[in-house]
Amino acid sequence: MLRYLITRVGLVVPSFFGLTLLTFAMIRLIPGDPVEVLAGERGMSPERHAEMMARLGLDQPVLTQYATYLGNLLSGDFGISIVTRTSVLEEFLTLFPATIELSVAAITIAVAIGLPAGILAAVRRRSVLDHGVMAVSLTGYSMPIFWWGLILILVFSVELGLTPVSGRISAFFWVEPVTGFLLIDSLLSDEAGAFGSALHHLVLPSIVLSTLPLAVIARMTRSAMLEVLGEDYIRTARAKGLGAGRVIGLHALRNALIPVVTVIGLQMGVLLAGAILTETIFAWPGIGKWLVESIHRRDYPALQGGILLVASTVIMINLMVDLLYGLLNPRIRHQR
């Protein structure tokens, strides 16, 4: 396990380094520069443009810019947003809880439904239930998220009036940000009904965001369970006279969970980084929405820092998944 751990952690360093290079380079490949965007439609004289670029350090050779950027990163400085003039890290930390809240809610829904659905489909293989679960999950898997989100808003918010259209909480409440997680902050505040409102606002976006991971988890659980159910040790478990619940829920599921947990973890990473569409549709003030706006403004520091921070979170989640995989699998745990 120790060698496994060292290998996994060791891989994080080059990933992180490659990431800085990638975000730095790709942003500069987008046509236009921040000063142009700041100037807007009125335009700007070439002299003024050059002066502004120099002030932002963008007149330096690219390699020098990269070296400065890396140096600042190593001292924990993610830069200052060109547009808002605030620390990128601070802005990120303010917005990230909203994204985490949404993603955690979505993955909870996905696991709570996807896992049992996958197990049932595997146990009742080739039954109507199996075909039903697989058909629904294939539909979910191929669903364009923006369209799906809009349809749900149309049906549940506009037609039925069951859920709010957008935002994290009703405008009538003011909740003091303590943790940044509205569900927690609203409970901490004295505002009656704030928690209910926050929860109410969370339902639809998290359902939309959970669609894809739900489909992936259900399919993965099914195939993992099918494989495990054919194993010799399942026959042994049945030969021991154990009930179906114990054979499936313990002996089979414990083994099937090894790949499934990996998938759940990877999906969590995808959600954190990929809530962009959902956040945009529901005007959810999270990282995704912020990143899209930063792209439009060519806000290099915000983009560089933001993408790096999101990607680092994903890398850390993947690392945790790898370690969890090792813990779940005795054959890896006992490797030297």
Add this chain to the structure above:
Amino acid sequence: MTTGTAAAPLLEIADLAVGFTTRAGHLRAVDGVSLTVADGEIVGIVGESGSGKSVASLAVMGLIDTAGTVTATRLRFAGQDLLTLGARARRRLAGAEIAMIFQEPMTSLNPCFTVGFQLKESLRVHQRLRGRALTAAAVALLDQVGIPDPAARLEAFPHQMSGGMCQRVMIAIALAGNPRLLIADEPTTALDVTIQKQILDLLVALQRARGMALILITHDMGVVAETCDRVVVMYAGQVVEQRPARALFARPRHPYTAALLDALPERALGRRRLPTIPGVVPGIGDRPDGCLFHPRCARAQDVCRTDRPALAPDGAGWVRCPLPLGDPA
């Protein structure tokens, strides 16, 4: 030793058939298996791969999944009718009164749980043991099956042990319910030759010490000769001959039995070539008309090609052949 025809046999099987419905139609993996096993008896079931030995024993255990259908005119264990027994009661029987061990010990244990967990699980279910008594019973069982340092081994995972040790653990798990019948399905096939002998000796010693009946499924006639009281020979899903081991080895009546015995290296001393049986066991979907063995039988006559022979009493045993070899014994 008893011969299985004693007053109340422990296990009685008559005309057991196991069929699977597939796209190619209804296929019978086992058809016409009849045998009895008495208390404390060792019965060997021999036959080539695909002869239905394992499927028949899984049917007795109630482990044929929903894709298969099990029928029999008689399937009784210790006076209970297994055909009419409810699922729950049947399950209580499996693992307790009837236990089974399998061919691949390494994959038959769950890789995610310790040996102790898997052994204690059976002890908890069948003997209702808890706490310190549970651990003590688990250690005692591991000790009985010859595992050194049993207390420490409880914490081991299957991948940390050899195949022979895993099979010993499987045997310990099987013994957890104090079974009256242990079915060992090719228990030594996947093991090294030196370990095979140890496991067989262990099984026979345990059978004697506990007075339980043992069904030993194997394709190794040598193993049968060494250990079994009575032998059932299976071919293509059918029992073709059954009689006391000594009589079977001395005077086989079915041509297939005779051919199997001729193919034993120790019986072929002095010959230039080891005799073999031409052809292969017919697949589950292409069984021939008449006697199932006739395409490979040197003695086949017209009657063998047209009439399906029935299992008929023959001396101290039974044979399924219209033209058996020699005289009944």
